[in-house]
Amino acid sequence: MARIVMKFGGTSVANLDRIRAVSAIVRREVDAGHSVAVVVSAMAGETNRLVGLCDEAGPPAPALDARYVEHDAIVATGEQITSGLLALVMQNLGYRARSWQGWQIPLKTNLAHGHARISSIEDESLGSAIDGGEVAIVAGFQGVGPGGRVATLGRGGSDTSAVALAAAINAERCDIYTDVDGVYTTDPRITKQARRIAKISYEEMLEMASVGAKVLQTRSVELAMAYRVPLRVLSSFDSPDAPGPGTLICDEDDIVEKNIVTAVTPDLNEASVTVLAVPDEPGRAAAIFTKLAEAGVNIDMIVQSASREAGFANTSFTTKENDLDRAVEALNAVKEKIGFKSLQSDRNVAKISVIGVGMKSHAGVASTMFQTLADKGINIQNISTSEIKISVLINSDAAEYAVRALHEAYGLDKAK
């Protein structure tokens, strides 16, 4: 039978009752005859507790510092505990099961402790164990670095562990169990018309993750795309006997009926900065964005427009809200050098994106978006596009209104 990887996040294993519920889902797959590897996160709240202990031990350490190695040794215990507990529960139900720590597989990483990248996974021992009928319960989020020390993959790393493991053992699919029953056409808290998406392409899922839809980490989707691992997003809160269909994330070619627009995704974690009256000379924009890069500020949408004063231009860009103060500080430090007049910043903005692989071959997606917003009296401050995404920046007060209007305009509220 097929090898499959199942991954359960922190809320799915928050306590022993939840872990027992997870064991029922795992049993369903084992009983169906599959070779099963399960990847688990730390129990909800545990990673924060451990990070808190590290913080209490001293000031936050810079990455690659030796202190991050100890941070990893401490924080990785969260997943170690969950993997042991799920193995115990499975054993008590009469199943052969064992926990696997990163160093036991071994899942090897590079030296970037705290946000390590996977360099290789030894698939032989674990693969033959699961083919022999033993359930492998793998501690997610962790591996072992070149120095034989425990290394963690950074927040959300358990998704990455699961996908990388699925690629290494050539799994038929990787099922990501979470506290939602799939990926939605938009945030269901904004409109009840939001529908679960049955199939979505890796590319679309990547765009959604990058604009803040939090179902999956960007890295894990990138990895799944690179190794063509079919991913499913499922709820661990469904009855194990009647699981929902979830959302399949797969190759674009495996989706027969492509949507022009698959999802409308709001991102409220945006802020905009406008640099007013920059001398309109070569090199000024470069100076601005070099300075921001040096300050570690991530830049998203950039627009340059003419200033009222001749010989000057205005430059606007957006960044994440928590980068805003750093951006303003960095620019003010070079105000005289660059020669701009003043800065305006605005936290009261939202980025609304429409995403769909179908727009590659369909015209009119952008005009539908702009017309819909115009009809609702919503002003567009900024626009950016990719091959399968159009994003606009609007006042955040209008974000939900805009999402509902766009969701309807693209027919996403219609059952299919």
Added chain:
Amino acid sequence: MARIVMKFGGTSVANLDRIRAVSAIVRREVDAGHSVAVVVSAMAGETNRLVGLCDEAGPPAPALDARYVEHDAIVATGEQITSGLLALVMQNLGYRARSWQGWQIPLKTNLAHGHARISSIEDESLGSAIDGGEVAIVAGFQGVGPGGRVATLGRGGSDTSAVALAAAINAERCDIYTDVDGVYTTDPRITKQARRIAKISYEEMLEMASVGAKVLQTRSVELAMAYRVPLRVLSSFDSPDAPGPGTLICDEDDIVEKNIVTAVTPDLNEASVTVLAVPDEPGRAAAIFTKLAEAGVNIDMIVQSASREAGFANTSFTTKENDLDRAVEALNAVKEKIGFKSLQSDRNVAKISVIGVGMKSHAGVASTMFQTLADKGINIQNISTSEIKISVLINSDAAEYAVRALHEAYGLDKAK
């Protein structure tokens, strides 16, 4: 300079403030130029929390069952966290330090998960690290079994880790830091006359540990004796700048002025059982104690005496209080087969032991004990002796009174 091993128990590393206090003690030894390996327990309460999670995951698993392997993977995280935190604190103070898990040393054990025994310790990597000036912070209580799985050494195993490591790296001494400032002539809660013992032999310490003085685990003392590792018991609550002298546990030959009696040790965790009117025939005693052994009951003092009825004998023995119910149940199950009349059991007993290597060469120690108790009107129910120990069983109500009288009778209350 010398290699030394320092061990800190759960109350010594109960929180970050305590861990910082420990770091000051470690720094003192490092600054003195020593090559230092530190062995740490889990933060007080953490092991119980983890064992509680295991218990919640399912019924207690028999030893050597696969489930104990998972138990070990879970419970060993406690020491992993402490070792990382102390390393972080040392690093923040500018010292080179790193944590070592059992599998990283590696400290290899046998397969007896939950109460594993150490089979070997690779001393090379850790030894050269500390000689190079890096402080090694070792997670106590754990090693790695033949199958590459984490194995724990059982409760109190961190003492054993420390002594075994000291033997492996040929340390000059092993300092056990705890919440008391040494080993006392008797329990200081019973008499204020109790004095700290400056030097005590391994043999005496073993006898004290075996009768319930809880400063050190029996196994760690046995190991120290076997490898002639000088042990010191010290308080981690002393100021790091003015440490107390503690108690040195060493070879008998290194103690110049031997005490006839070194300590008076009460053990209140005793219970006695009397099997009344056992037919006085060969094989009846064997039947009783075989049955008890099968039931896993540990037997201590045994006395056989004539019964009132001709042809019958009474057999008394003591056991630990928590073994009592099991003992009574086991014997009642074979009452007819063995042919005894009835059982009497008594939890209200205490064993008082006087311990001293000097009694090997001095007569009169026993008679002083019996006379002292007789003078106080305390009835002796049972007596057992070893080469360096005399134990009596008395009514537990008289235990403290007896300890104070004996402590004075042997002159232990006199400052030396």
